[in-house]
Amino acid sequence: MYIDMTLVVEKYGGTSVGTLKRIRSIADRIAVARTNGDQLVIVVSAMAGETDRLTDLANGILSQSSNDSKNIQYRDDESTKDNFRELDVLLATGEQVTISLLVLALQSLRIDAKSYTGGQIPIRTDSVHGKARILEIDPANVHSDLAEGRVVVIAGFQGVDDRGNITTLGRGGSDTTAVAMAAALNADECRIYTDVDGVYTADPRIVPTARRLEQITVEEMLELSSLGAKVLQTRAVEFAGKYQVPLRVLSSFEVGSGTLITNKVGNMEQPLIAGIAYNGDEAKLTIRGIPDQPGVASRIFGPISEAHINIDMIIQNVGLDDSTDLTFTVKRDEYAEARSILVEIAKELGAKDVVGDDTLAKVSIVGVGMRSHAGIASTMFDVLAKEGINIEMISTSEIKISVGIADQYLELAVRALHAAFGLDLVPSEDPLEPAAV
Numbered sequence: 416m417y418i419d420m421t422l423v424v425e426k427y428g429g430t431s432v433g434t435l436k437r438i439r440s441i442a443d444r445i446a447v448a449r450t451n452g453d454q455l456v457i458v459v460s461a462m463a464g465e466t467d468r469l470t471d472l473a474n475g476i477l478s479q480s481s482n483d484s485k486n487i488q489y490r491d492d493e494s495t496k497d498n499f500r501e502l503d504v505l506l507a508t509g510e511q512v513t514i515s516l517l518v519l520a521l522q523s524l525r526i527d528a529k530s531y532t533g534g535q536i537p538i539r540t541d542s543v544h545g546k547a548r549i550l551e552i553d554p555a556n557v558h559s560d561l562a563e564g565r566v567v568v569i570a571g572f573q574g575v576d577d578r579g580n581i582t583t584l585g586r587g588g589s590d591t592t593a594v595a596m597a598a599a600l601n602a603d604e605c606r607i608y609t610d611v612d613g614v615y616t617a618d619p620r621i622v623p624t625a626r627r628l629e630q631i632t633v634e635e636m637l638e639l640s641s642l643g644a645k646v647l648q649t650r651a652v653e654f655a656g657k658y659q660v661p662l663r664v665l666s667s668f669e670v671g672s673g674t675l676i677t678n679k680v681g682n683m684e685q686p687l688i689a690g691i692a693y694n695g696d697e698a699k700l701t702i703r704g705i706p707d708q709p710g711v712a713s714r715i716f717g718p719i720s721e722a723h724i725n726i727d728m729i730i731q732n733v734g735l736d737d738s739t740d741l742t743f744t745v746k747r748d749e750y751a752e753a754r755s756i757l758v759e760i761a762k763e764l765g766a767k768d769v770v771g772d773d774t775l776a777k778v779s780i781v782g783v784g785m786r787s788h789a790g791i792a793s794t795m796f797d798v799l800a801k802e803g804i805n806i807e808m809i810s811t812s813e814i815k816i817s818v819g820i821a822d823q824y825l826e827l828a829v830r831a832l833h834a835a836f837g838l839d840l841v842p843s844e845d846p847l848e849p850a851a852v
């Protein structure tokens with residue numbers, strides 16, 4: 416007899432497995448879900464704070480063993496490449512702790528369960544330590560465990576390269592493990608359980624009036640994630656779009672329907688602005704008085720890209736007297752290195768000087784509705800002007816507008832834009848209060 420079983424991949428983030436009590440309560444939830452007959456694959460993160468703690472340990476040992484107290488950062492730089500391999504070995508242990516604790520908790524509830532590290536599945540990745548990309552997943556082991564009635568518990572955030580090296584997928588990477596596993600297993604749904612009950616119109620930690628979205632398009636979620644909304648790792652959303660994985664974000668602490676991330680926009684209401692994202696860790700650099708002639712931009716950005724520093728927004732001024740200024744933004748932790756490269760280039764080009772500011776933030780509004788509406792940018796600029804916030808950089812695409820502003824105005828800007836675009840939660844009317852007259 417053919418029994419149509421539902422296969423669900425569930426992912427529990429760091430806060431959700433942050434204490435033994437919480438791990439036990441996840442085990443209890445799994446026990447309940449099992450009584451429905453669902454096949455369950457569980458992906459877990461490291462316990463809250465663990466990945467930071469491990470990173471600090473690595474920084475601690477490196478600063479004690481050399482005079483160079485610079486924080487360890489993943490970069491494709493030959494001199495520190497070996498460090499990154501070892502950092503991945505270290506960071507991957509965080510998730511390994513959680514899988515075994517969860518399986519022990521499940522076994523104590525007499526549930527047959529088995530844990531796997533990324534390498535044991537295997538989840539094959541490229542060799543870029545610290546931000547490896549998943550290339551291939553062999554789901555055979557998982558399928559046979561499921562067929563034998565086991566719950567499979569997988570360590571998120573990690574994989575193995577073709578030489579057997581442990582790799583990690585970048586911060587927030589357990590989301591990507593879960594969605595990629597769901598794709599490889601052809602699961603019916605992938606559920607991301609976290610410490611908020613869905614995707615909101617803005618980070619509810621800085622906008623208390625933010626609203627939970629019932630649904631959001633993959634396209635919008637992709638923008639929100641890549642512009643700073645860390646509720647889902649960008650690559651997880653990419654996988655969900657590419658392999659059509661039904662993806663839902665839910666709370667691990669309360670019952671609810673969460674937010675569905677979907678490509679099927681059929682009868683979905685298309686809001687003008689779906690949400691607002693921010694990134695408080697930006698920096699900008701300006702090289703002044705460079706020759707206004709062909710080839711100069713490539714002389715500047717060539718060495719920056721060779722150092723694997725990502726550039727985000729760029730502005731070049733109109734040239735005056737055959738010379739011009741060029742400004743661009745980088746991530747704050749790459750600011751010092753970008754600046755020293757730029758100072759060298761400035762000397763070679765005979766530029767006037769290099770000035771920089773590492774207190775920049777980026778605020779972005781995102782919505783597919785922008786495609787069919789004019790005037791959204793001017794509304795955004797008006798709102799910021801009324802708050803006295805100076806816009807230092809602007810960049811746009813079909814479905815988003817981003818501005819660079821001083822980071823001290825970040826929260827003010829996000830809240831003001833949230834209200835101005837009508838995203839604020841309308842307080843529900845209290846039925847016991849007499850209506851205002």
Ligand code: ADP
Pocket residue numbers: 427428429430431460587608609610611613614615616617618619620639643644645646647690
């Ligand atoms: P986990 O440890 O479960 O992976 P994360 O901390 O990575 O959880 O992601 C959840 C957090 O994302 C929330 O606590 C919230 O502060 C933040 N966040 C940022 N933007 C949003 C948004 N638009 N909707 C919901 N949460 C958001």
Ligand code: ASP
Pocket residue numbers: 428429460461466467509571572585586587588589590
């Ligand atoms: N533990 C990793 C992190 O803290 C991966 C994850 O939680 O998704 O970024």
Ligand code: MG
Pocket residue numbers: 428587590645646647648
């Ligand atoms: Mg996360």
